Amino acid sequence: MRISYLVSVLCVGLAVFAAVPAQTPQLTPEQAVGGKLDAPVRIEVFSDFQCPACRGFFLDSIQKVLENYCSQDKVCVIYHEFPLKNHNLARLAARYSKAAQRLGRKQWLTVMGALYTNQAEWTWDGSVDAVISRTLSPQDFAELKKRLEDPSIDTAIDQEVALGEKRQVTSTPTFFLSSGGKEERVVGGVPYVVLKGYIDRLIG
């Protein structure tokens, strides 16, 4: 009797401790790569375009989440630039991504997809510009080149890096999944099957 009482008290205590309240910062709809900010589940990813694990997570998991959940506004996916210092081209790629974000969601997704899909190519010869130029329309590419000259691009990237550091992001990908006022920090990618099962459970 005493043992079962002790175990129950401990379990309840652990469950209460285990619930981590969400500490999400102020976000704008432009930061969402898919879904609406008020979706029942939010995934905030800190990612580096030169990181192979980030590539796998975006192409194998996040793109499927965008297709299957964000299109129905069940999940909101937010991407933050977090170029790691040991990746010499990550910052350059992040600048293109940030500039594309300012053109619109469609262009942003196109640029992100191109950067991750062709990661091996541009990390080999630094041809970020060439990779992007063949994926965007000439008008969008010209507009993107103009936006790249805006110094606020660098400020925006610095702010996202600072946000990541504040939230104890040390490696990429790191993402925060929040739902129902609770937030979970996950370091590394998660296969789509696992992520899907978890999201399905959260949205019932």
Add this chain to the structure above:
Amino acid sequence: MFRRILHWLCRLILAGIFLYTGYIKLRSPLQFAAVLAGYQLFPDALILPMADYFPWIEIALGVLLLVGWKIRYVAVAACALLASFLAVLSITYFRGIEANCGCFSFEDRISLLTLGRDTLILLPALFLALTGARAARSEPAPAKTA
């Protein structure tokens, strides 16, 4: 007396380890599921249920070790759990898969160091399984009869 102290020390260390590791897994079920998926050993369908139940098994073992109920059986169960965990980590390591250990945090990679550390954790569990409750009471082993 020494044996009794050692017995209590083993129980406390193991209980502390199980409670702590169970707690961090319970706190981050998706992160733990990601770690399990990273081993590339379990079917996808089993990963989320394993991430759900495994932490509770660890917590239950921790509590039972503290309470001291059926200590020998609990220690045998702890040995089995630790040995299977060690086997999974070793298989992953020797297959050359770069995965997180998921032992005390979710950011330490499986290495010879983590394998050695987990082997050391197995020792107190083995000691408890072999000595059982007798050591806690400092009772001499029953004399063998011819």
